[in-house]
Amino acid sequence: MAHSAINVFFAGDNFARLMQGLWTSVWIAAVSLVLGLILGTVFGVLRTLPNKIVRFILRLYLEFFRVVPTIVLLYLAYYILPRQLHINWPASWMAVLAFALWVAAEFSDIVRGAIESVPLAQKESGLALGLSRVQLFRYVLLPQAFQLELPATINLATRVIKTTSLLMTISIIDVIAVGQQIIEANNQQYPNGVFWIYGLIFILYFVIDYPLSAWAKRLAAKK
């Protein structure tokens, strides 16, 4: 039984399709993460500046993302953007937008915390050397903050990867959606397919996420 059940992976082009679905999840995670980290750095720096209005707006932005579950963000992007704002991008780009804004919100808090925990003496030394505000961020605060924020950033990446499992809910053909198609199509021949296909996807996520979270844990323990 076990032998014939495992065959469900290799029947037809099942395996290639699963890998294609996985690729969809991976690129959406990667692009969202890169965009979110760039935007989040800008927001994080702005939140350490004295302007109260900017800080308040960014705080509201962060709290919105803290209160709304990610799956709901996807639905907001999926239903509101095309109908209200007439933005007709493919669903995968809507997902990238929703994820990137979410990552930016979370990362802005990480960046703010890290910049604030760079010792004050570093900032004063920089100013004493005659560095401009931009130079101070560029050469003193951001490089030091980067060290502090690395474990939290890697953890954020593992969360983004896990969250790509929600893509199928806005009809993106990700690895889980492909899995569902395979399970349905092969149900006659492999009634246990559901166990093996979902089992494989479960393991796939683990294989991608575990090394990252182990790395983050090691970095955090070093400090």
Next chain:
Amino acid sequence: MSWQIITQSLPIFSKAFVLTLWLSLVGIVGSIIVGIISSLVQYFKVPVLGQIITAYVELARNTPLLIQLFFLYYAFPVLGLKMSAETCGIIGLIFLGGAYMAEGFTGGFTGVSANQIDNGKALGMSKLQLARYVVFPQGFALSMPALTANIIFLIKETSIFSVIAIPELTNTALDLIGMYYRSNEYLLVLVIAYAIILIPVILLLNYLERRVRYGTFGN
């Protein structure tokens, strides 16, 4: 945007609201229990059981709740284990949440200063007394920030129950959108519903976190 549509949907949403609260509560309490037991087993380095718990924590933390739920709901019946969607949801949430809580508590327990433990030993405390009177109370206070983050995280994760058709908030909103095509109204209600649950929880937990912080010594 039509207010009539919104007010008409409120009775349906209020049922979903209660269900979301109930599932969150059961999930959080269950997760805390599983988390405390798991982290105590890890803290005392219980042979074999300790390794099993470590494997569980890593497996649960590094896989998405959605695929955990699919496995429980669709694959377990193949093995002869059939459960209702609600049961699957709660088991899934506790499986995931227990691992996150275990991480949080372990962080707190290992954060208790070595001096405290030495002092306890000098007083002649047994290992169990040390855990009961020194490590646990202080470690618990130290793990409050992680506990807070996990509670908020778990409440939001109940939204994923919608994929196995549990009629909580997100599932209800999607059902209504599917029937009446009023996405603006129903999504607005959905976002507000989560805000109503989470804003007081966040404020309360922040308050408790400040109160509890004074319970730690020797740092």
